[in-house]
Amino acid sequence: MKVVRHIPDLHISGYVGLVPTMGALHDGHRALFRAARAECETVVASLFVNPAQFDQQSDLAAYPRDEERDAATAEAEGVDVLFVPSAEEMYPRGFGTWIGVADTGAEGDARPGHFRGVATICVKLFNIVRPQRAYFGQKDAQQAAVLRRVVRDLNLPLQIRVLPTVRDPDGLALSSRNVRLSADERARALALPRALLAAAREADPIAAARAQLNGLEPEYVEVVDLGDARLLAAAVRIGTTRLIDNVLLEGEIS
């Protein structure tokens, strides 16, 4: 696996799959690498904690970082090129062009500027790497929906692939932020996937999820439209950690 830090040093050819990440890689990322490996000739992963998508500096500062471990994980999953740019490489002095995304609802309302940062960094990565496919997890359902719309609205020549959420055996969705939960917080967090799963079968899934969150205060519970699937999504805060999750209401994740 080649580790590349500077844009001009990227020389990529073939049918390319890109897996954008912020590191702290877990089995959810591994599933994205494997899908890209199975479907593409060349697999590129990016490792960049994007300051522009953090609405809170404390969250950015606390974001887990371990490049050596992440590089070993990516290499073991058959990634060909790991792109690890610095903040200056991606946002050089004088940077001033942003992708504005309208009506993002739920996550967008809860985290002002978040999807502008996500859309901008992803469009930059798409232009730099020129993938035919880019891979994202269902867990960040609204992110996937926003990026599908960006690709459609700006006529970008790639397909956004969405892969099902990977969960721990007890149902908690894998997230780089889970490492911040204490044992007690982790136990309480299980109410989130359980409520969503139970509510998905009800006539009014939003009300049902709210009623079954077992004392967890939701920031939002909403239905997210991915184009080919509708999802019931929610965000909760447990201590200082914010968790999101969603389950399929109808359609298929692709």
Ligand code: PAF
């Ligand atoms: O999902 C993430 O880890 C990030 O939002 C992404 C897509 C890598 C953009 O920084």
